Amino acid sequence: MPVQVRAPRGLAGVIVAETRIAKSDSDGALVYRGYPIRELAENAGFEETAYLILNGTLPNRSQLSEFSSTLAAEGGVPYAVYEIMRRLGKDVRPIDALRTACSALGSVDRRSTVAAVQASLEAKMSVLAANCRRVPAGEKPRGPREGLGFAANLLYMLTGKVHEGYDLWVFERVLMFYMEHDLNASSFTVRVVASTLADPYAAATAGLAALKGPLHGGANEGAMRMLLEVGEPEKARRYLDKAFSDGRKVIGFGHRVYKKFDPRAVLCKEYLREMLRRRGPDDRLFRLCESIEKEMWERKGIPANLDYYAAPIFYLLGIEIPLYTPIFAAARVFGWMAHYNEQVAENKLIRPDAEYLGAVDLRYVPIANR
Amino acid sequence: MPVQVRAPRGLAGVIVAETRIAKSDSDGALVYRGYPIRELAENAGFEETAYLILNGTLPNRSQLSEFSSTLAAEGGVPYAVYEIMRRLGKDVRPIDALRTACSALGSVDRRSTVAAVQASLEAKMSVLAANCRRVPAGEKPRGPREGLGFAANLLYMLTGKVHEGYDLWVFERVLMFYMEHDLNASSFTVRVVASTLADPYAAATAGLAALKGPLHGGANEGAMRMLLEVGEPEKARRYLDKAFSDGRKVIGFGHRVYKKFDPRAVLCKEYLREMLRRRGPDDRLFRLCESIEKEMWERKGIPANLDYYAAPIFYLLGIEIPLYTPIFAAARVFGWMAHYNEQVAENKLIRPDAEYLGAVDLRYVPIANR
Numbered sequence: 001m002p003v004q005v006r007a008p009r010g011l012a013g014v015i016v017a018e019t020r021i022a023k024s025d026s027d028g029a030l031v032y033r034g035y036p037i038r039e040l041a042e043n044a045g046f047e048e049t050a051y052l053i054l055n056g057t058l059p060n061r062s063q064l065s066e067f068s069s070t071l072a073a074e075g076g077v078p079y080a081v082y083e084i085m086r087r088l089g090k091d092v093r094p095i096d097a098l099r100t101a102c103s104a105l106g107s108v109d110r111r112s113t114v115a116a117v118q119a120s121l122e123a124k125m126s127v128l129a130a131n132c133r134r135v136p137a138g139e140k141p142r143g144p145r146e147g148l149g150f151a152a153n154l155l156y157m158l159t160g161k162v163h164e165g166y167d168l169w170v171f172e173r174v175l176m177f178y179m180e181h182d183l184n185a186s187s188f189t190v191r192v193v194a195s196t197l198a199d200p201y202a203a204a205t206a207g208l209a210a211l212k213g214p215l216h217g218g219a220n221e222g223a224m225r226m227l228l229e230v231g232e233p234e235k236a237r238r239y240l241d242k243a244f245s246d247g248r249k250v251i252g253f254g255h256r257v258y259k260k261f262d263p264r265a266v267l268c269k270e271y272l273r274e275m276l277r278r279r280g281p282d283d284r285l286f287r288l289c290e291s292i293e294k295e296m297w298e299r300k301g302i303p304a305n306l307d308y309y310a311a312p313i314f315y316l317l318g319i320e321i322p323l324y325t326p327i328f329a330a331a332r333v334f335g336w337m338a339h340y341n342e343q344v345a346e347n348k349l350i351r352p353d354a355e356y357l358g359a360v361d362l363r364y365v366p367i368a369n370r
Numbered sequence: 371m372p373v374q375v376r377a378p379r380g381l382a383g384v385i386v387a388e389t390r391i392a393k394s395d396s397d398g399a400l401v402y403r404g405y406p407i408r409e410l411a412e413n414a415g416f417e418e419t420a421y422l423i424l425n426g427t428l429p430n431r432s433q434l435s436e437f438s439s440t441l442a443a444e445g446g447v448p449y450a451v452y453e454i455m456r457r458l459g460k461d462v463r464p465i466d467a468l469r470t471a472c473s474a475l476g477s478v479d480r481r482s483t484v485a486a487v488q489a490s491l492e493a494k495m496s497v498l499a500a501n502c503r504r505v506p507a508g509e510k511p512r513g514p515r516e517g518l519g520f521a522a523n524l525l526y527m528l529t530g531k532v533h534e535g536y537d538l539w540v541f542e543r544v545l546m547f548y549m550e551h552d553l554n555a556s557s558f559t560v561r562v563v564a565s566t567l568a569d570p571y572a573a574a575t576a577g578l579a580a581l582k583g584p585l586h587g588g589a590n591e592g593a594m595r596m597l598l599e600v601g602e603p604e605k606a607r608r609y610l611d612k613a614f615s616d617g618r619k620v621i622g623f624g625h626r627v628y629k630k631f632d633p634r635a636v637l638c639k640e641y642l643r644e645m646l647r648r649r650g651p652d653d654r655l656f657r658l659c660e661s662i663e664k665e666m667w668e669r670k671g672i673p674a675n676l677d678y679y680a681a682p683i684f685y686l687l688g689i690e691i692p693l694y695t696p697i698f699a700a701a702r703v704f705g706w707m708a709h710y711n712e713q714v715a716e717n718k719l720i721r722p723d724a725e726y727l728g729a730v731d732l733r734y735v736p737i738a739n740r
């Protein structure tokens with residue numbers, strides 16, 4: 001019998017891999033390839049950060065230019081994939097349509113190297129994410145526009161408007177925050193699938209399957225629905241009283257890693273306040289967010305997470321709520337591919353054990369005697 | 371900082387869950403819900419075993435009848451899903467088409483309870499598996515035929531022929547062996563996705579993504595291709611000499627759990643010998659299999675696994691090689707759903723840690739200085 005060890009439930013605190021991609025700490029520190037998240041948010045753009053996550057170093061000018069051009073050039077989604085999305089019909093949930101489209105794309109993409117496949121997948125995920133509600137609803141796909149960067153293009157495809165200035169700057173930061181977060185459930189799923197040596201599309205499809213779950217990807221949408229339901233800062237306390245007494249989870253709060261604060265939420269909160277300030281005197285949305293956050297911290301000691309403060313930013317940008325999780329995917333796919341590559345580079349099939357608690361050596365009983 | 375423990379690579383020997391579904395032991399014992407696999411192979415049928423895996427006890431007559439009727443009644447795949455498969459085109463790999471179809475089905479299936487969703491998924495997976503080469507190739511789907519059991523129907527849909535007698539009995543056993551195998555990579559993937567509380571279709575789609583990998587699902591196809599390549603029992607030694615000197619993995623051998631023998635392979639080997647005996651005096655295929663097996667054991671101490679002996683059985687039954695892994699999925703989906711239910715019943719999000727080996731506190735360097 002080989003040596004067995006018992007892991008805590010949910011693999012909490014269990015180191016299952018070595019990584020050089022990112023590190024999130026319980027005290028609220030987050031680095032991407034060594035760079036603190038605030039350092040990147042203040043200085044770098046999306047493509048630069050994606051290059052960093054994938055390659056380990058910040059790009060020089062020609063590397064960045066090549067990387068950005070490839071992302072822009074690979075955005076063309078085959079007609080058959082749009083047809084498949086359309087076939088799903090207008091009632092489909094966007095995240096289901098996105099997962100199906102990603103799987104379909106993987107079935108027809110014939111690029112021959114892993115690097116080419118990944119570049120294609122990364123570029124197209126954002127186009128599919130922006131179109132995973134429109135196209136099943138029978139609308140025409142809205143493809144990328146020439147001359148826009150990754151964030152500007154995604155926001156354009158999502159909303160039909162070209163955004164600039166502070167709004168675009170903030171959206172780009174939120175995408176950067178969603179890009180990578182070490183072994184979150186979807187990235188771990190990607191690594192498990194990568195460990196079978198399945199291709200990047202199969203792994204990303206599995207990542208999207210994990211994002212479907214309300215404990216992982218659905219949270220930004222759930223948080224926005226809650227904010228709209230509460231409606232007014234003054235109603236926060238009563239809403240939470242009810243949620244606590246019903247034993248309901250309050251969406252957008254708590255994180256397996258961060259116990260004091262989520263550094264991404266802290267930054268998004270700053271951005272949200274400034275976005276509203278630039279829009280005029282009405283700061284109710286900010287006060288609403290803050291009032292629930294304050295109550296949750298004072299009464300439960302649970303901090304707000306990225307999803308909680310990303311949601312009202314997406315809302316202000318005019319993005320439909322069911323697209324929040326697809327946006328998460330459009331950014332996280334870069335992290336997924338970094339994990340895919342790290343897993344495959346020193347692969348061992350991820351195949352844990354279970355402790356069997358049932359009977360052994362039962363004898364079959366003929367059906368007449370049951 | 372919470373307590374951290376370091377797991378061996380690939381989570382080998384790490385107990386990540388308690389289970390009452392099945393137990394595989396390094397000494398070659400395998401039980402499903404307490405019943406040794408040979409006991410079930412000799413006495414039970416596929417539906418009975420699937421009921422057992424899902425519910426924990428053997429069914430009585432009325433339970434079995436209801437379970438079998440539901441499986442038969444739920445086999446109707448929506449037209450839109452076949453259309454989606456067709457759109458993938460004739461060059462698609464069947465396992466990619468199956469994953470895409472499963473994801474699509476999950477996007478349009480509107481059953482309201484988890485139990486109803488799972489029954490639908492289990493019934494339709496087999497129909498999709500049988501059609502995941504035909505339909506993309508432009509052929510008409512071949513649906514289930516009334517009056518046939520699960521195994522007979524799947525074999526009919528795969529081959530266009532109604533099989534009976536020993537051939538069907540063997541095929542049913544092979545499906546039973548593929549049904550469940552505790553925390554194999556795809557079932558673990560399913561549990562990770564289930565732990566986000568994603569729906570059963572999302573979880574099964576991720577399971578199919580893991581099956582795409584040659585270290586997990588592709589092995590029965592690879593084993594058959596190898597057997598055809600070697601061709602003659604006398605060529606086994608030379609083939610292996612070359613494989614060893616090239617450092618190539620020999621497909622169909624070795625298993626994370628079984629170090630002496632895989633009990634399912636032992637049974638399949640008996641069945642293969644008997645199938646050939648009933649066909650006539652030509653036992654070259656059996657001798658070919660045995661010669662490679664013997665060399666692998668004597669020279670490397672690695673035993674044959676289920677995939678190795680399932681492959682020539684599928685071959686004798688006239689099933690096209692690229693459908694071997696889809697067949698695996700059609701059977702394994704019952705185990706996946708048992709794991710899904712067990713995970714969700716006492717859920718905790720599966721979210722491990724990684725050890726970060728990279729730098730921290732790097733300062734951003736302007737692009738002009740890189």
